[in-house]
Amino acid sequence: xxxxxxxxxxxxxxxxxxxxxxxxxxxxxxxxxxxxxxxxxxxxxxxxxxxxxxxxxxxxxxxxxxxxxxxxxxxxxxxxxxxxxxxxxxxxxxxxxxxxxxxxxxxxxxxxxxxxxxxxxxxxxxxxxxxxxxxxxxxxxxxxxxxxxxxxxxxxxxxxxxxxxxxx
Ligand code: SF4
Numbered sequence: 405x406x407x408x409x410x411x412x413x414x415x416x417x418x419x420x421x422x423x424x425x426x427x428x429x430x431x432x433x434x435x436x437x438x439x440x441x442x443x444x445x446x447x448x449x450x451x452x453x454x455x456x457x458x459x460x461x462x463x464x465x466x467x468x469x470x471x472x473x474x475x476x477x478x479x480x481x482x483x484x485x486x487x488x489x490x491x492x493x494x495x496x497x498x499x500x501x502x503x504x505x506x507x508x509x510x511x512x513x514x515x516x517x518x519x520x521x522x523x524x525x526x527x528x529x530x531x532x533x534x535x536x537x538x539x540x541x542x543x544x545x546x547x548x549x550x551x552x553x554x555x556x557x558x559x560x561x562x563x564x565x566x567x568x569x570x571x572x
Contacts, residue, residue, distance in 0.1 A: 431479065432482040437493045437501055438459070439455050439458075441492060464503075481513065486518075487521075499532060502536055515539070516538040
């Protein structure tokens with residue numbers, strides 16, 4: 405004999421549950437400034453990586469406006485620019501997106517991070533990273549002989565070993 409057990413969770417219960425999981429003071433906020441990724445890996449989990457759709461400055465301003473005062477403790481909130489490939493927005497646009505955070509960064513309330521495949525890094529990016537004190541995390545999926553095979557790197561690109569700017 406089989407039986408079915410129904411568990412009812414009301415919307416209000418769900419919201420309460422969610423608030424017990426979410427910290428009121430986030431340590432990290434992850435932002436995706438671009439949908440496009442030039443690497444186009446065969447195993448990519450993102451369906452819209454071929455579409456070029458960048459985050460707007462208005463969106464960043466709304467995000468900054470929505471950061472509540474009690475987010476800011478003695479530790480700065482990490483703003484992590486992630487992807488896709490966050491550098492696909494280009495240096496100038498990326499710098500525009502950083503501006504709404506600048507008063508908070510100057511006050512020591514946020515720090516900037518970027519997580520990148522690094523193939524787009526050049527001297528202009530390095531200059532921007534220095535000026536905004538951006539810590540750079542590099543995603544490396546494997547050695548070149550494994551990540552440039554046709555079955556893995558559909559776009560024919562590999563992760564970052566070839567970036568001269570990265571080495572220097
Ligand atoms: S680098 Fe990441 S986001 Fe870009 S195509 Fe590869 S798996 Fe997708």
